Amino acid sequence: MSTADNFVGIVVHAGGNVKGLFGPRFLPGVVAYLARHGDGTSPEGTPEVKAVVCVKQVVAIGDEIAFTDDGKSVDGDYLDHAVNEWDVVAVEEALRMTEAASAAGEESEVVVVTVGGEENEEALRRCLAMGAQRAIRVEGQSGALLDPLTVARRLAPVVAREAADVVLCGVQSSDSVQAAVGTMLAELLELPRVAVVKEISLDRADGTATVMRELEGGLVDVVEVDLPALLTVQTGINEPRYATLRAIKQANLKEIEVVEPSQDAPGCYEILRIYAPPRGEGAEMLEGSPAEVAARIVELVKARLS
Template identity: 45%
Template sequence: MKVLVTVKEVTAVDDEFEIDGLGIDDRYVTADLNEWDEYAVEEAVQLSESLDDVEVVTVTIGPSDAEETIRQALAKGADRAIRVWDDALDDDAMLDPATKARLLAAVAEQEDPDLILTGVQSADDSLGATGVTLADQLGTEWAAVVNALDLDAQAGVAHVHRELEGGVEELTDVELPAVLTIQTGINDPRYASLRGIRQAQSKELAEKTLADIGLDATALDSPIEQTALYEPESEGGATLYEGTPEETAGELAGLLAERGVGQ
């Protein structure tokens, strides 16, 4: 069977930073593999270790700068990687979930995987919608926010737990093929071994343009436009008590009594 894992290079922003247009000034960002995707890759690699004949393929949308990050997944055990990029794609432009899903779906149609794993969301723009959009574009089943997966490949069913709010998990059976969006904590992602890092250098990382996946620039048309980026106003309106611990605690005790605490 084949497992396709969508991965994304994300940027983390320093505590102190400057905004440059609609993005963060490059001097204040660090690129890394999206945390949720690390769990998705680990889940796929574990499947390939526990079942026979599982191929793990990663797919990303990103410029050539992202290759180093993408190789992290190869170093951890993915078999090969696909990177979609095109001159028509702008480095800084925000892609909405439908657009991302269109590109990923075109790759999925070529690869025809049995299972697609995505992260629940990306750490930078946190849209959280690409995986389910992808599933519906492909016409496959899906499950969002999965924190346990037990795959019955023979029966063609994924038994999953979905992490609902408030300490409740939903137990669901999902027919394959399917897209599962993977939550952090589902497993314990491994570190790449030195051997894995060496091997990753020789694994296939195929670059595909829009034309290569059967699309043209109209696939990027989106009615959504990012218009501003700014630092939110600080909400720091806290009244801070000052003085010795006895003094500050005394004032706080008075406040709590006023609010009816302990009565």
């Protein structure tokens, strides 16, 4: 059956202006597990548009650092926590998609998923405060040091169960810079995927999305991908909204579903040790007042350019 003429595409570009609206029906299922949409209608009570976003609470270190005794981690006292910048952008992108659907009177849902300990629920709270409807935490050791394959494997059953139209991940996390979890997860779920996306236009009539991949050197690759799909989102695609602490506190009252991870297979690497990076020979430091520094800079520039 086809009700293609009922479909209206959605266009979400970098500025986030929604040019079109979701249609009343679903994308044709591509992957078998998307039984939810198998017959082209959505069962009673399930949202018509659903996005799952995988998020991570990242750590940041200042200029002081101390390592744990085994040399495999950083002393927790030296770490500050935040939601990964890329993931916040992905959540914002998902919210914009579903809000457009809601504005058209459709049910929509954004579900956020993380892997980590209870202390990492903070990241989920922030996403709930931004407007995500549900949050799921896959129980597990948190931190920057989990290998990406293990993370992807833990996420996979939960994300599969949610059967989303679009799965979004940040391109990478600011602390471990793997840029791998999203692509691995797509593979485990057998979802079409595109990495490093800076613009998304969903066209549900075609069951595709047209996305812009940002290549090195500023060239943009325009790619058409079948839906449902997993996209890893690059910063700059939108300006994420603010989650007030009040909203975060209210989100504290929301239930977060906790899922036990499946049995772990060995990861894709083992950390042998971590260490403070060797300093390069370092810069020659220019001392003195700003005026003196500026004078030296001028001197250096002139010497090099002449």
